[in-house]
Amino acid sequence: MSDNGYQNTVSGLLRKRAEKLDEAADLRARMAVVQNDVEAIERVLETLGYDGELPTVNTRQARVVLFYRNELRSWLKAELRERGPATSRELAERMVSGEGKDPRDARLVHDLVKRIGKALRTMRDAGLVTSERTKVGYVWEAKP
Numbered sequence: 001m002s003d004n005g006y007q008n009t010v011s012g013l014l015r016k017r018a019e020k021l022d023e024a025a026d027l028r029a030r031m032a033v034v035q036n037d038v039e040a041i042e043r044v045l046e047t048l049g050y051d052g053e054l055p056t057v058n059t060r061q062a063r064v065v066l067f068y069r070n071e072l073r074s075w076l077k078a079e080l081r082e083r084g085p086a087t088s089r090e091l092a093e094r095m096v097s098g099e100g101k102d103p104r105d106a107r108l109v110h111d112l113v114k115r116i117g118k119a120l121r122t123m124r125d126a127g128l129v130t131s132e133r134t135k136v137g138y139v140w141e142a143k144p
Contacts, residue, residue, distance in 0.1 A: 029099060036102055072119050073128075080129060080142035087137050088117040 042054065067075075079091060086094070092112035096103045103109065120140050123129045131138040 032099065032101060036105060036108070039105075039107075040102075067115070072115065073123060076116065076119060076123065076140075077128065077142055080140060085139045085141040087139055088113045088120060089137070091116050091140070 045054070075095070076091065079094065080086065083094075089109075092109050093103060095112060095116075096105070096109055101108060117138075120129055120131070120138075124131055124140075127143065129140050129142055131140050
């Protein structure tokens with residue numbers, strides 16, 4: 001960076017950007033926790049025999065974004081490099097526990113296993129990871 005008189009401004013903006021990215025990550029994590037809570041309440045209501053209409057604040061269900069562009073791919077590469085080979089399920093369970101979500105949430109884990117498997121197949125086609133078929137499914141490993 002050249003010294004054009006804006007060094008303090010640029011430094012401050014970079015610091016503020018990092019703060020906002022951290023804040024966005026915290027909000028995504030909080031939203032995921034709240035969504036898990038709502039789904040748990042709905043399951044209990046269903047178990048108790050409630051079959052009425054569940055009122056919502058939003059009539060249109062917002063799309064739940066679990067990962068932003070290249071976020072999953074970056075996490076998978078780092079995880080496979082740091083902790084070695086793993087199955088899609090093992091990776092999903094690591095992610096769930098790392099994010100502080102309920103690992104007993106079968107639906108969440110199942111969705112993550114599917115998304116992680118798809119991402120890993122795409123990464124394999126791009127030459128970023130390798131896979132070996134075993135009795136428990138594919139074991140994925142980062143390429144050196």
